Amino acid sequence: MARPPDVFVRPLSMEEGRKIQRITRTAKDPVKLRRAIVVMMSGQGQSVPDITSLMQVGDDYVRDVIHAFNERGFDALDPKWSGGRPPAISEQVREHICLIARTVPAEWGIIGHSTWSLHTLTEHLLARGVVAAISREHLRRILRKGGVSWQTTTTWKASNDPHFITKMQRVLELYDHPPADGRVICIDEFGPLNLMPRKGKRWRPAGSPARLRATYNRYHGVMHMIAALDLATGKLYYRIRKRKRWREFLSFLKTLRERWPGEKLYVIMDNYSPHKHAQVRAWAADNDVELVFLPTYGSWLNWIESEFAALRYYALNGTDHRTHDEQNAAIGGYVRWRNTRAQPKTSFAASSPIRSWTSYPAKVA
Structure with missing residues (x-):
């Protein structure tokens, strides 16, 4: 007996059968997937009631899909x-x-x-007649679609250095092509190192965060850390002292000079006044050390800043040290752990817009 043409799909070619099967395996749209399954089951000879029972859909839906496929082919599968x-x-x-x-x-x-706020903005729009009516949720969706989001205000300190680009290019040149006759070192101070509870993150049972004391006294003063990042090895070297005058800075430079005898040192640092002290400059000139100063308010060009961020996150955040010895030991432990995994520093801000600057932007932010 011939099959009623109105309740079964037309005969499918072998290629069409493969295509239907492929769609049932790969389609991500649930509507297209369901329609393809209906067509495939009908092509296999299953009746409308059988398909309805298996697919949990109505008879009219199955018939509509079959009729649409018979009329328009595979286009009928797309919603x-x-x-x-x-x-x-x-x-x-x-x-x-x-x-x-x-x-x-x-x-x-x-x-x-x-x-x-959404409330005050809604009132303002209604008062000015921009819209006749709008809900706060509708306003939220409009702003989201328009790429307007609720953000924290940030600050930016613009540089007034007339030689900003020249100094920046000098630093980037040392980063990209370290001189063959020496070693590039980034130096900066980190601190002050207070004895205080510091917020941080750690794994804890859900709903039970670790708690630290909220009040503290500075009975033991503060300490200061000065550190150097060797780009050739990626290792950190540091000292912690009670003060950070030019004397402490010069003493640290001398230890670096002793560590790498016979090599010229290119020391990248900011414009902190002890760095520019006359005795520091004189000693550097006599000991084959070139002092490379960053542009004013350009400390973000110092590669060691990212290392300080990691040190703060891993060694200090979430702690509440009661003595400087305890806190200094934690810092030392982190630096030793980090140095065993250090890699040479390469590719500083390789895709950053600063690479194309020819003048200092008036509004960098």
């Missing part, structure tokens, strides 16, 4: 999503809303609010 009702707020108004959100209330003569 045709309807657009829904037209948006109540036009695209132009949405852009205007995002523009207003990026301003501050004071620019509109609103006193007493330094920033918009």
